[in-house]
Amino acid sequence: MKHIIKAVLSGIFVAITLLGCSEKPKEYTQLLIYPNKKPLEQFELVQQDTQKFNVESFSGKWNLIFMGYTNCPDVCPLTLSDISRIYQKISPQLQKNLRIIFLSVDPVRDTPDHLAKYIDHFHSDFVGITGEKTQIDKLVYSLGGIYTINDEDEKFYSVDHSARIFIVNPKGQRFGIISSEAMHGKDKSVLVKELSWLAESEI
Numbered sequence: 001m002k003h004i005i006k007a008v009l010s011g012i013f014v015a016i017t018l019l020g021c022s023e024k025p026k027e028y029t030q031l032l033i034y035p036n037k038k039p040l041e042q043f044e045l046v047q048q049d050t051q052k053f054n055v056e057s058f059s060g061k062w063n064l065i066f067m068g069y070t071n072c073p074d075v076c077p078l079t080l081s082d083i084s085r086i087y088q089k090i091s092p093q094l095q096k097n098l099r100i101i102f103l104s105v106d107p108v109r110d111t112p113d114h115l116a117k118y119i120d121h122f123h124s125d126f127v128g129i130t131g132e133k134t135q136i137d138k139l140v141y142s143l144g145g146i147y148t149i150n151d152e153d154e155k156f157y158s159v160d161h162s163a164r165i166f167i168v169n170p171k172g173q174r175f176g177i178i179s180s181e182a183m184h185g186k187d188k189s190v191l192v193k194e195l196s197w198l199a200e201s202e203i
Helices: 002-021 074-089 110-120 133-143 189-200
Strands: 031-033 046-049 064-068 098-104 127-130 147-149 159-161 165-168 174-178
Touching: 002 165, 031 074, 031 189, 046 133, 064 133, 064 159, 064 189, 074 098, 074 189, 098 110, 098 189, 110 127
Parallel strands: 064 098, 098 127
Antiparallel strands: 031 174, 046 127, 064 165, 147 159, 165 174
16 A cells, blocks of 8 residues: 555656646747738749749748838838847847848839848848839738838838738748837847747747
């Protein structure tokens, strides 16, 4: 009987130990994760180096997409600067699992060459993409974003656009967003931690 009791107690002890050592599920507070992962519509754009970029180009890495335009006076440079600072605080090993993408919604002025010079100011790893408006629209609306070109006939027109960061998983599916409030918060340590978690996730 004593042996049975010892065996039961030993089993309980092992179970408690394993339970205590098991990793708690990660709870994202800065990243809003969609419950359903919707595949993106196919599109054909080009990178700043003129290489083709389509849905298949998202594979192999987690993708953070910010849409804007190079003549943007405030939100775009501020957001890209914040992304750059956050990205540089993530370990080089995990950076390899992240792809930061700037999607231009102003194809008339943002040629691949101009986009390359602009995006390089923020980080050499960042990818800029542009192309025909019809193809840009496919990606923007598939992500759940919006944009409006104001007074396009004027020389110095502006573009209103979504300010959030869109997350696309390595399967080319909508995965979630990072709000502009989270991106521009004073304490970015939590966002660095959560993006590191994302980069550690299975690809």
